[in-house]
Amino acid sequence: MIAGLPWLLASRSAAAWNVAASRVAALWPFTEGDAEGRALAAAFDAALHGRGQADLRIDHRWGGANHERTHALAAELVRTEPDAIFTYLNAQLRAVSTLTRKIPIVFVGATDPVGYGLIASLKRPAGNITGFTLYESSLGGKWLAALREAVPTIRRVTLLLNPSGEINGGYLYANAFKTTAAALAIEHSIVVAERATDIEPVVADLARHGQAGLIVAPGAFSEANGDRLVALTSEHRIPTVYAIRRFAYRGGMMSYGPDPAELVRRAAVYVDRILRGDKPGILPVQAPTKFELVVNLKTARAQGFEIPSALLAQADEVVE
Amino acid sequence: MTKLDTPPRAPPKQFRLPLSGKFAVAFVGLVTLVLLINGAVDLMLNFRDAKENAIAVQREKAHAAAERVDAFVSEIENQIGWTTRAEWRRIAPDQQRYDFIRLMRQAPAITEVSYLDPSGREQLRVSRLEPDVIGSGKDFSTSPRFTQALKDKTWFGPVYFRRGSEPYMTVAVAHAGRDPGVTVAEVNLKLIWDVVSTIHNGANGYAFVTTATGRLIAHPDLSLVLRDTDLSSLPEVAAALPGKDGARDYQLASWLDGSLVLAAHASVPRLGWIVFVQLPLREAMEPLMESVLQTLALMGLGLLLATVAGTFLARRMVVPIRQLQDGAERFGAGDLSERIVIRTGDEIETLAHRFNAMASRIQDSYETLEAKVEERTRDLNQSLDDLQKAQSRLVQSEKLASLGQLTAGIAHEIKNPLNFVNNFAALSKELVDELTGMLESASLPADIREEADEIAEMLKNNLDKVIQHGKRADSIVKNMLLHSRTGSGEHRLVDINALVEESLNLAYHGARAAKPGFNVTLERDFDPAAGMADIYPQEITRVLLNLMSNGFYATEKKAAAAGAGYAPALAVSTRDRGDAIEIRVRDNGTGIPESVKAKMFDPFFTTKPAGEGTGLGLSLSHDILVKQHGGTVDVATQPGQFTEFTITLPRGGAAPAEPAAKPVSASEPEGQP
Numbered sequence: 001m002i003a004g005l006p007w008l009l010a011s012r013s014a015a016a017w018n019v020a021a022s023r024v025a026a027l028w029p030f031t032e033g034d035a036e037g038r039a040l041a042a043a044f045d046a047a048l049h050g051r052g053q054a055d056l057r058i059d060h061r062w063g064g065a066n067h068e069r070t071h072a073l074a075a076e077l078v079r080t081e082p083d084a085i086f087t088y089l090n091a092q093l094r095a096v097s098t099l100t101r102k103i104p105i106v107f108v109g110a111t112d113p114v115g116y117g118l119i120a121s122l123k124r125p126a127g128n129i130t131g132f133t134l135y136e137s138s139l140g141g142k143w144l145a146a147l148r149e150a151v152p153t154i155r156r157v158t159l160l161l162n163p164s165g166e167i168n169g170g171y172l173y174a175n176a177f178k179t180t181a182a183a184l185a186i187e188h189s190i191v192v193a194e195r196a197t198d199i200e201p202v203v204a205d206l207a208r209h210g211q212a213g214l215i216v217a218p219g220a221f222s223e224a225n226g227d228r229l230v231a232l233t234s235e236h237r238i239p240t241v242y243a244i245r246r247f248a249y250r251g252g253m254m255s256y257g258p259d260p261a262e263l264v265r266r267a268a269v270y271v272d273r274i275l276r277g278d279k280p281g282i283l284p285v286q287a288p289t290k291f292e293l294v295v296n297l298k299t300a301r302a303q304g305f306e307i308p309s310a311l312l313a314q315a316d317e318v319v320e
Numbered sequence: 321m322t323k324l325d326t327p328p329r330a331p332p333k334q335f336r337l338p339l340s341g342k343f344a345v346a347f348v349g350l351v352t353l354v355l356l357i358n359g360a361v362d363l364m365l366n367f368r369d370a371k372e373n374a375i376a377v378q379r380e381k382a383h384a385a386a387e388r389v390d391a392f393v394s395e396i397e398n399q400i401g402w403t404t405r406a407e408w409r410r411i412a413p414d415q416q417r418y419d420f421i422r423l424m425r426q427a428p429a430i431t432e433v434s435y436l437d438p439s440g441r442e443q444l445r446v447s448r449l450e451p452d453v454i455g456s457g458k459d460f461s462t463s464p465r466f467t468q469a470l471k472d473k474t475w476f477g478p479v480y481f482r483r484g485s486e487p488y489m490t491v492a493v494a495h496a497g498r499d500p501g502v503t504v505a506e507v508n509l510k511l512i513w514d515v516v517s518t519i520h521n522g523a524n525g526y527a528f529v530t531t532a533t534g535r536l537i538a539h540p541d542l543s544l545v546l547r548d549t550d551l552s553s554l555p556e557v558a559a560a561l562p563g564k565d566g567a568r569d570y571q572l573a574s575w576l577d578g579s580l581v582l583a584a585h586a587s588v589p590r591l592g593w594i595v596f597v598q599l600p601l602r603e604a605m606e607p608l609m610e611s612v613l614q615t616l617a618l619m620g621l622g623l624l625l626a627t628v629a630g631t632f633l634a635r636r637m638v639v640p641i642r643q644l645q646d647g648a649e650r651f652g653a654g655d656l657s658e659r660i661v662i663r664t665g666d667e668i669e670t671l672a673h674r675f676n677a678m679a680s681r682i683q684d685s686y687e688t689l690e691a692k693v694e695e696r697t698r699d700l701n702q703s704l705d706d707l708q709k710a711q712s713r714l715v716q717s718e719k720l721a722s723l724g725q726l727t728a729g730i731a732h733e734i735k736n737p738l739n740f741v742n743n744f745a746a747l748s749k750e751l752v753d754e755l756t757g758m759l760e761s762a763s764l765p766a767d768i769r770e771e772a773d774e775i776a777e778m779l780k781n782n783l784d785k786v787i788q789h790g791k792r793a794d795s796i797v798k799n800m801l802l803h804s805r806t807g808s809g810e811h812r813l814v815d816i817n818a819l820v821e822e823s824l825n826l827a828y829h830g831a832r833a834a835k836p837g838f839n840v841t842l843e844r845d846f847d848p849a850a851g852m853a854d855i856y857p858q859e860i861t862r863v864l865l866n867l868m869s870n871g872f873y874a875t876e877k878k879a880a881a882a883g884a885g886y887a888p889a890l891a892v893s894t895r896d897r898g899d900a901i902e903i904r905v906r907d908n909g910t911g912i913p914e915s916v917k918a919k920m921f922d923p924f925f926t927t928k929p930a931g932e933g934t935g936l937g938l939s940l941s942h943d944i945l946v947k948q949h950g951g952t953v954d955v956a957t958q959p960g961q962f963t964e965f966t967i968t969l970p971r972g973g974a975a976p977a978e979p980a981a982k983p984v985s986a987s988e989p990e991g992q993p
Binding site: 121122123124136138139141142144145176180183273282283284285286287289290291310313314316 | 414417418421422425428429431447448449450451452481483484485486508510511542543546547548
């Protein structure tokens with residue numbers, strides 16, 4: 001027993017060794033000063049600090065939805081060789097992942113990372129990349145079902161996709177959306193919006209048809225143009241389901257998706273573990289366990305829709 | 321002395337532990353031993369206690385954790401129970417869907433729930449991820465989720481992974497009543513994480529859950545679970561798996577990362593899961609560590625105290641011993657003046673006192689011995705001196721004795737021719753008288769007659785002188801014979817003045833004969849009334865010669881010292897004192913110092929250089945005068961001025977006196993040639 005004492009005591013301080021003066025860079029799809037971006041960045045910082053990374057330097061970069069700027073920032077980030085890079089959403093992950101195979105990358109939000117070849121498997125990524133997915137492709141159907149339940153009279157629904165949602169042979173959510181639309185006998189169309197100017201024609205088209213709804217899939221484009229979408233759909237009284245939670249609060253009628261702050265916090269835990277020596281290759285990619293349905297009754301009423309009580313009963317939060 | 325302490329063959333540089341060191345080592349060693357034994361016993365007991373405690377705590381926590389996991393599953397079961405009422409299948413599908421949605425709200429772990437009707441067909445499926453499906457009619461009638469649920473009321477399916485990483489379990493609960501349906505829920509086991517991660521076990525301990533085959537279901541590190549980790553190879557898990565009954569429910573094992581942990585486990589029998597609770601060994605043994613540290617600290621403190629006390633005591637003990645040693649060394653070196661001062665009030669002080677006493681005695685003996693040796697040396701020197709003196713005196717005496725015999729021989733031989741000279745001189749005088757008478761009668765011219773008478777008269781005068789000096793020579797020879805004869809001779813009536821005069825002449829001529837340049841003024845003051853006395857003339861002559869020659873010696877010495885201007889003189893006088901006669905011999909020589917005066921009549925005492933005097937002169941004179949003649953002898957002297965001996969002789973003093981045995985029969989007046 002006594003002989004083992006020094007050994008037991010010595011192993012105590014090994015953990016704190018790697019931490020000193022570590023540097024983490026984060027790449028966000030928001031513009032600097034964006035409230036959502038600041039809130040998520042604050043959640044990220046707080047989570048890391050809460051895990052004892054007090055003197056960690058966190059470098060937040062704000063690329064917005066701008067493709068070129070994001071890539072420039074990604075190159076700059078990689079050049080500074082931080083100890084870990086955090087990316088939010090798929091475009092940001094892709095921008096960074098092509099530049100380095102060495103610097104650990106923790107993502108929140110990725111479109112089919114296995115299919116794209118970023119990681120070997122969700123269970124064991126094996127490379128320098130790991131993180132948390134925000135959505136599942138089956139949600140394409142779920143959003144549609146929710147919209148239909150809210151507005152049972154709906155006959156036509158457009159799924160507004162982001163270019164980052166592209167996967168091998170199509171787009172994420174598209175198949176589930178199509179299958180469900182077929183099952184529900186709803187006319188459906190899919191639009192991939194690349195520029196802000198792509199929105200207006202879609203909304204105008206829907207308005208022209210009447211009894212139409214819009215599903216806004218998640219992505220950097222949606223994050224950037226959500227408010228504009230809210231304004232346009234409100235103007236044209238088009239019931240809209242957002243994957244991104246906050247737009248239900250900002251005037252969208254409904255949202256069904258995970259709490260991004262929760263996932264950012266969990267990603268911060270991965271960053272912390274990587275800084276403490278864990279290999280990103282053995283940290284499995286996790287999926288969210290909880291999706292929340294937020295219903296904005298105010299918007300619904302303003303647009304003249306009565307949300308059925310069955311759906312309200314399902315809602316996790318109701319904005320009145 | 322110190323060399324005797326070391327064995328002669330011991331190498332001189334061999335390390336020698338001083339006494340203080342030995343004492344301190346013994347003291348500290350003893351205390352250390354006691355502390356070590358105490359500490360070891362303490363540690364042993366503590367170790368057992370701590371281990372048993374830790375195991376008991378872990379076991380308890382494992383059971384508690386198992387209960388919580390069981391409660392989690394039971395809760396889901398209960399929530400599902402909402403939908404398993406007997407009449408549930410008869411309510412409207414919308415209501416059923418609503419119930420399912422509510423169920424999923426209540427139980428976040430459930431991702432999907434479906435209802436199988438009594439024939440095993442799916443009637444309703446509500447999912448978080450997919451659109452709800454009503455009346456799909458999928459046939460599950462042979463699926464275990466249906467058959468087993470009907471059989472056992474509740475069925476827990478095996479753990480499976482969705483999307484490759486999310487652990488799921490199917491829970492099927494048969495409805496109540498006759499001909500029941502089944503509610504099937506897909507439970508995301510990641511949510512057990514909430515349960516497991518709230519099981520706190522110390523600071524770093526935690527709980528985890530495995531299936532009966534050792535696959536990890538729940539662990540605070542979710543990534544381990546999502547990685548679909550198989551722990552069956554881990555010893556602690558392997559030992560706990562079914563079929564290993566009888567194995568201990570705790571284990572000391574190494575975890576995946578190799579760290580030592582104390583693990584306990586309890587099973588959730590309903591699910592066949594095993595809940596493990598483990599604590600890093602270091603933490604489990606924290607109380608022990610504390611007690612070890614405490615014991616070590618106490619031991620260290622004890623050791624320190626022992627060292628301090630030991631050193632202090634050793635010093636206290638050794639300092640007096642050193643003092644003792646120093647003192648003994650001083651004594652050994654012969655310095656007996658100092659004493660060892662030790663005030664310890666113990667045996668060492670007693671020992672120091674003994675040493676001091678010993679030193680005192682040695683010092684005393686030493687001093688006595690010195691005095692004695694000094695005394696003996698003085699005695700021996702004295703004896704040696706005496707012996708040397710006696711030897712020289714003997715030699716002198718022998719010389720004098722042989723001189724006496726020679727003198728007697730010479731005197732005897734001179735006496736015969738002297739008798740002829742004297743006799744024929746007297747005869748020749750008579751013949752001259754006869755011749756004168758014949759010439760008167762003869763006629764002769766007047767001038768011839770006158771010339772003849774003148775010649776006759778001159779012849780007669782010459783003869784008278786021959787007779788006179790012949791008699792004187794005869795007297796001298798007689799005296800020589802007298803002096804050279806042994807024994808004191810016979811006493812008779814003697815004319816004292818004549819005796820003194822003769823002695824003075826002898827002494828004077830003797831002195832002049834010995835030293836040709838000798839000169840002294842002789843003053844004679846003889847009392848005509850001195851007359852006769854009955855004495856031993858020979859002895860008295862000896863006394864007088866002795867005194868006179870001493871006087872000459874003294875004047876001679878003073879003359880040598882004083883030089884010109886000094887007129888050496890010797891005065892001799894006689895006086896009639898009625899029944900006695902007084903003779904004084906006075907010289908103006910060196911005098912006699914007071915120190916000598918007391919001893920001058922002692923035998924063998926002399927102030928003259930060795931070989932010149934025997935030291936017996938005055939001693940014998942004293943004996944002769946006092947013992948033989950009943951007289952006295954006194955001395956009056958003043959150093960540097962004069963010495964006067966006064967002899968008083970009774971007129972008939974020698975009559976009764978027996979001549980004392982004279983050791984030196986032929987002793988002569990000193991200075992006599």
